[in-house]
Amino acid sequence: MVFSTKYSLTLPAPALEYIQQVLIDDEWAVGLELWAAEYLKGEEASSLVSLEGLKRAYEILQLGTVDDTQEADPSEVNVEAHFSVVDSFNMPPVRFDPVRAAFSVAKRKPSIAGQAASRSSYLRERWGIIREIILRNENFTPPALGGQDRDNYLKLTSTRNLLGRAGQLFLLFGMLSRNPEGRLTLEDGDGRVVLDMEDAVPGEGLFTEGCMVLIEGEYTVDDTLRVLAMGHPPSEKRHIARGLHGHVDFLGGGAMSVKEEKKYQPTVLANTQVSFVVLSDVWLDHPSTLVALRRLFEGYAEAAEYRPMVFVLCGNFVQRGWEGEGGLKQCTNGFNALTDLILSFPLLLQSHFVFVPGPLDPWTGTTLPRPALPKNFTQRLASRIPKAKFVSNPCRLRYFGQDIVICREDLMGRMLRNLVGVKSANEGADMKRYTILDQAHLSPLPESVRPTLWEFDHALRLYPMPTAVVLADKYERYELTYEGCHVFNPGRFSSVRHNQLYGMRIRQKMQLTSPSAVFASSKWHQPVVSVDADRRGRGSRLTALVQAVSALAVAPIVRVDVPLGHGVEPLWCLSSVWNAWNASDVRAWTC
Known part of the structure; x- marks a missing residue:
C-alpha cells in the first residue's frame, strides 16, 4: 500500500x-498516491496516520485546493468539520530547540x-522562544553589509560577558527571579546578575x-547591574510566526498551512452568522443564575438565525467552592438543573456547549493546566x-485557521500582589x-506563586500569537486589541446588571458583550445602533433611534440592551425603523 511502502x-x-x-476499487492506485502526498503536507510529527488529518487531506482534495490558485467554494x-475544541492534555508536546531555533514534537x-x-x-524553552522573537525584531x-547604519542597532549581552566591564552600559534579556539571599536578579541561559532597581x-x-x-x-564594581530602564520584550504578530512555523501542528489534528488558510478565507467571510458566547463565573448554586441563563437562551431561541455556534461556560460553577458543607451536592444539583434548562430549548442543542x-x-488543584470537571457531576449533562x-483550563477553540484561547484564572490579582519593587511610574499604566x-x-509567574505542570507548559504558550x-x-471587564490579537475579560456573570448582545461581523475588531462576548470572523458591513430596552422613556429613545437610522447610508445592526430583571418583547423597539429601511436589510438582536 502506498502509505506504508512508499511513505513509511x-x-x-x-x-x-x-x-x-x-475510495472505490478503480480509484485506489491514483487516489492513494495523491491522498498520502497531501496528508504529509499537514502532518510531520508521527508515522502513525491520524484519522482527523486523513479527513482534512481528503476534503482538500475534494475541493480542489491542491491548486494554489483555486479558492474553496463556501x-x-x-463549517462544523473545521471547528474543534482542544484540551490542553491532548495537545502534542511541541518542544523548542534554542540551538536550532526550531520546534519539534517530542x-x-x-x-x-x-x-x-x-x-x-521548560523555562529555557520559554526564554529561548522570546529571545528568537527579539532577535527577529527590526530594532535588533x-x-x-556595507550599510551606513551598520552599528546602529540594539545588541543583547549575556550575563557571562559582564565580568570585568564595570562602568559600561549593557542591554540584557532574561527572567526576573530571586537569589537565595532574596535579592532580585536577572537570569538568562548563561547565568544571573543581581539588580539594583533604585533608579x-x-x-x-x-x-x-x-x-x-x-x-x-x-x-558596577559590586557585581550588580544598576537598572536604568526595564521593559517587556517585543511581541511578534501571528502572520509572521505562521509564516515561519506554519508547518508545525501546535494544536493537534493536523497543521493548517498559510496557503490553506487563505483558500478557506472566502468560507470564513461568507459565514457571518457564526458567533461564540463566553460566560464566566456561572454560579449554578446561585438562585439568580439559572433565571438569567433562561432569559439569555430565550433571546437566542427567538432569533434562531443568529444561534451561536458555541457557548463557553467558565467556572467557578459553585459560588463558595465544592469543599464547603454541601458543596458536592450543590455542584451536582446545579449541573442537573442546567441540563433541564438547556433541554427546554431544542434549537440550542445544535450549538456546542464547552x-x-x-x-x-x-x-x-493549584497547578495549571487543570483537568476537566469530573464525570461524577457532569454525567447526566454529557449524556443528554x-x-x-x-x-481543561486553559483550552482552545479552533475555527478554520483561527486559534481562540480560553483561560479561567484570577491572574490580575496574582500579578498585582507580586509586583517587583520599582518606582511608582507604573501606577498610571493601563492595567488592561x-x-x-x-x-x-x-x-508569567514563578512556581511559588502559580505552579505549573512542567511537561505541559507548551499548553500555556501564546506562540504563535492566537x-x-x-x-x-x-x-x-475589559477589551483590547493588541498586535491583531483580541484580548478580553467577559467579567463575572452574576455581577453584571445588563446582558448586551452585539451583532458581530469582524475579526479585526471585537466588541465586548456583557456578560457574554460574541465574535465572528468577517468584516463589518453595517453600523451598530444601540437602544435601551427598558420601557421607561422609550418614546424619546425611539425618536432618537429613528433619527439616527434615517441619517445612515447603510442599513444598521441594532443592539438592544435588556435589564436582566425584565421580560423581552423582541423587536418592539424597531417598529419605526421599518419606515426608514426595508425590514430585510435591518438586523436586530435581543436577549
Missing part, C-alpha cells in the same frame, strides 16, 4: 476503514509528575517575578446534551495591558 506511514484500523469507505465546505508522552530535567527545560536586526524606570505593563524582560543598565473549570471547581464538551501577549505565556484570548477573571 502506519495506518490504524479506523483510518484504513475510512479509506475503504471513501457552499461546499462543512517522542515521549508528557507526564503529570514530570521528570527532574523538565523543571529547568543588523543592517546589510529603574519601568516601561508599560506589570513586572513580576517570572517575567521575561529587557533591561538596560550599568554594570465547560471550563474554575479555581474553586472539583477536583481542581450531544455537543457538550468538558475540557498586563503583558500576557508580550510574555507569550498565560502564567487570534483571540479570553482571560476570564473576577477582575473588572
Whole structure:
C-alpha cells in the first residue's frame, strides 16, 4: 500500500476503514498516491496516520485546493468539520530547540509528575522562544553589509560577558527571579546578575517575578547591574510566526498551512452568522443564575438565525467552592438543573456547549493546566446534551485557521500582589495591558506563586500569537486589541446588571458583550445602533433611534440592551425603523 511502502506511514484500523469507505476499487492506485502526498503536507510529527488529518487531506482534495490558485467554494465546505475544541492534555508536546531555533514534537508522552530535567527545560524553552522573537525584531536586526547604519542597532549581552566591564552600559534579556539571599536578579541561559532597581524606570505593563524582560543598565564594581530602564520584550504578530512555523501542528489534528488558510478565507467571510458566547463565573448554586441563563437562551431561541455556534461556560460553577458543607451536592444539583434548562430549548442543542473549570471547581488543584470537571457531576449533562464538551483550563477553540484561547484564572490579582519593587511610574499604566501577549505565556509567574505542570507548559504558550484570548477573571471587564490579537475579560456573570448582545461581523475588531462576548470572523458591513430596552422613556429613545437610522447610508445592526430583571418583547423597539429601511436589510438582536 502506498502509505506504508512508499511513505513509511502506519495506518490504524479506523483510518484504513475510512479509506475503504471513501475510495472505490478503480480509484485506489491514483487516489492513494495523491491522498498520502497531501496528508504529509499537514502532518510531520508521527508515522502513525491520524484519522482527523486523513479527513482534512481528503476534503482538500475534494475541493480542489491542491491548486494554489483555486479558492474553496463556501457552499461546499462543512463549517462544523473545521471547528474543534482542544484540551490542553491532548495537545502534542511541541518542544523548542534554542540551538536550532526550531520546534519539534517530542517522542515521549508528557507526564503529570514530570521528570527532574523538565523543571529547568521548560523555562529555557520559554526564554529561548522570546529571545528568537527579539532577535527577529527590526530594532535588533543588523543592517546589510556595507550599510551606513551598520552599528546602529540594539545588541543583547549575556550575563557571562559582564565580568570585568564595570562602568559600561549593557542591554540584557532574561527572567526576573530571586537569589537565595532574596535579592532580585536577572537570569538568562548563561547565568544571573543581581539588580539594583533604585533608579529603574519601568516601561508599560506589570513586572513580576517570572517575567521575561529587557533591561538596560550599568554594570558596577559590586557585581550588580544598576537598572536604568526595564521593559517587556517585543511581541511578534501571528502572520509572521505562521509564516515561519506554519508547518508545525501546535494544536493537534493536523497543521493548517498559510496557503490553506487563505483558500478557506472566502468560507470564513461568507459565514457571518457564526458567533461564540463566553460566560464566566456561572454560579449554578446561585438562585439568580439559572433565571438569567433562561432569559439569555430565550433571546437566542427567538432569533434562531443568529444561534451561536458555541457557548463557553467558565467556572467557578459553585459560588463558595465544592469543599464547603454541601458543596458536592450543590455542584451536582446545579449541573442537573442546567441540563433541564438547556433541554427546554431544542434549537440550542445544535450549538456546542464547552465547560471550563474554575479555581474553586472539583477536583481542581493549584497547578495549571487543570483537568476537566469530573464525570461524577457532569454525567447526566454529557449524556443528554450531544455537543457538550468538558475540557481543561486553559483550552482552545479552533475555527478554520483561527486559534481562540480560553483561560479561567484570577491572574490580575496574582500579578498585582507580586509586583517587583520599582518606582511608582507604573501606577498610571493601563492595567488592561498586563503583558500576557508580550510574555507569550498565560502564567508569567514563578512556581511559588502559580505552579505549573512542567511537561505541559507548551499548553500555556501564546506562540504563535492566537487570534483571540479570553482571560476570564473576577477582575473588572475589559477589551483590547493588541498586535491583531483580541484580548478580553467577559467579567463575572452574576455581577453584571445588563446582558448586551452585539451583532458581530469582524475579526479585526471585537466588541465586548456583557456578560457574554460574541465574535465572528468577517468584516463589518453595517453600523451598530444601540437602544435601551427598558420601557421607561422609550418614546424619546425611539425618536432618537429613528433619527439616527434615517441619517445612515447603510442599513444598521441594532443592539438592544435588556435589564436582566425584565421580560423581552423582541423587536418592539424597531417598529419605526421599518419606515426608514426595508425590514430585510435591518438586523436586530435581543436577549
